Amino acid sequence: MKFSCEKALLQSAISTAARAVSPKSSIPALEGILLEANEDGLRLTGYNLDTGIRTTVPAEVTQAGTMVLAARLFGEIIRKLDDDTITFQSDGFMVCITCGPTRFNILGTDPEEFPELPAVEYQNSLVLSQSKLKAMIAQTIFAVSDNESRPVITGSLFEADDTGLTVVSLDGFRLALRHEAVEKKEGAPSFSFVVPGNALSEVEKICADCDEPVSVTQGARHIMFKVGSTMLVTRRLEGEFLAYRQAISRNNTICLEADTKALLIAIDRASLMITEKLKSPLRCVFGDSVLKISAKTAIGDAYDQCSIVGDGKGLEIGFNNKYLMDALKAAPADRVRLELSTSVSPCVILPTEGEENFLYMVLPVRLKAGE
The missing domain is CATH 3.10.150.10 (DNA Polymerase III, subunit A, domain 2)
Incomplete structure (x- = not known):
């Protein structure tokens, strides 16, 4: 595996993927970022078995391959390198990272130990602007419950119908609701699902204050948010959300x-x-x-x-x-x-x-x- 990439692009991608990395896990690979280099560029994935984030950056790949690197160490190394092109080369599980006269040799982890991101079986989808979704999350997420005895309210309800998208959060003491029109909706006339609050916090950070689109896809057990070259997949929260309209x-x-x-x-x-x-x-x-x-x-x-x-x-x-x-x-x-x-x-x-x-x-x- 061998590739070169601009430092700023790589640092940003590591920062994004690392948001879904487990700080501590019984599976060592989950404390790392999966790197996949091929003709399409460099793909980085972080996954904690609940939420996965995958992002792609342009890279000059001379030898395809995969590797898992410890997220914290990898991120610190890249952050402290000069603003220049970084070259990455692996020999077995030993990885050499060079930038100008600076060189690091670190040990990677077998990518076979990194679990596959769950597939999202398409059911329904909608598209809206990044700025709109970012605002809707920011203006409702504060009311998400932290009571793990009622898991379904530790997330926000997404309800899509002909009028647009409604996002609702509640914790038993307060309720927050935001409604906006959407650019595009496909699938059932109306559908709903509950997204974990911690995953929504990451979606909010990934979205920019711009009119570029973000697509939201509902699967049987998972939800996928696609923002440009970045994808976040998270499990749906099961259970009956409170009948908030009556409340x-x-x-x-x-x-x-x-x-x-x-x-x-x-x-x-x-x-x-x-x-x-x-x-x-x-x-x-x-x-x-x-x-x-x-x-x-x-x-x-x-x-x-x-x-x-x-x-x-x-x-x-x-x-x-x-x-x-x-x-x-x-x-x-x-x-x-x-x-x-x-x-x-x-x-x-x-x-x-x-x-x-x-x-x-x-x-x-x-x-x-x-x-």
Whole structure:
């Protein structure tokens, strides 16, 4: 096996593939990156038995072959080499990496020990822009659950129909929903699947803020995301996702509007009294044209207020400050509509204008007297 490649391209490809490498595994090959050199260039694969990432870079291949190299060491070597052409040559399992006067000889692993990436049996697919998918993931992933006793909600639900794609995440305390039109959809009129949250984090990193397409393919047991020369394959999460539409309360009697940034700043200030060790609900009193926000813990208390449009009728309600801030930070709108009903009903956050392409729901926290 012998090839040469530009350092910048190789470093970027290693960084991408390494995201799916197991930090520790009973199979040593899974702690490495599989390199495959052929007439099409150099292909790099990382796989942790749940998620696999494969990417291709241009390379001048003079001798085809395959090899597995330890991801961390290989990545560090390439990162510290000069910005020049890197030559890679193997003799058995010994690999020689040279760049200018610098040379490394490292031991590789038998590629036969590297498991095959799972095949994705085509069922349905859709295509949308990278920037759109990246935003949809970023604006919903914060609500994915980390409760392993309910595996299906440790991922996000993807629902495709004639109106486009809806991505939903929830953890029992909050819900995040984003909807966008798609460029292309093939297969069943409507279909849905659940993608693990950790795989979606990697998809978000792979996608760029551009209009280039990303294709999403649903298989019987796996999902494939294809972004340019990079492919990510991950297992689907099985099980019945919560019937979220029934959980969303829309028969709310109080409807208010607020500037997203101003509301976020006021909540952030009051939250300075709340820490990991000193937890306390954020007390919100929705009055006529004003929202009063306060927090009190053993280290002190804080008060702030924010202008709103509408009359909250004096509704007093408590929230987990982080959950409320996460939703407002993710909201892709300068102004939001807050829908409320009672002190024990969820707060629904929506755009004030245009299509309802996002919806966040935050459950309240019971307030105690004197808090």
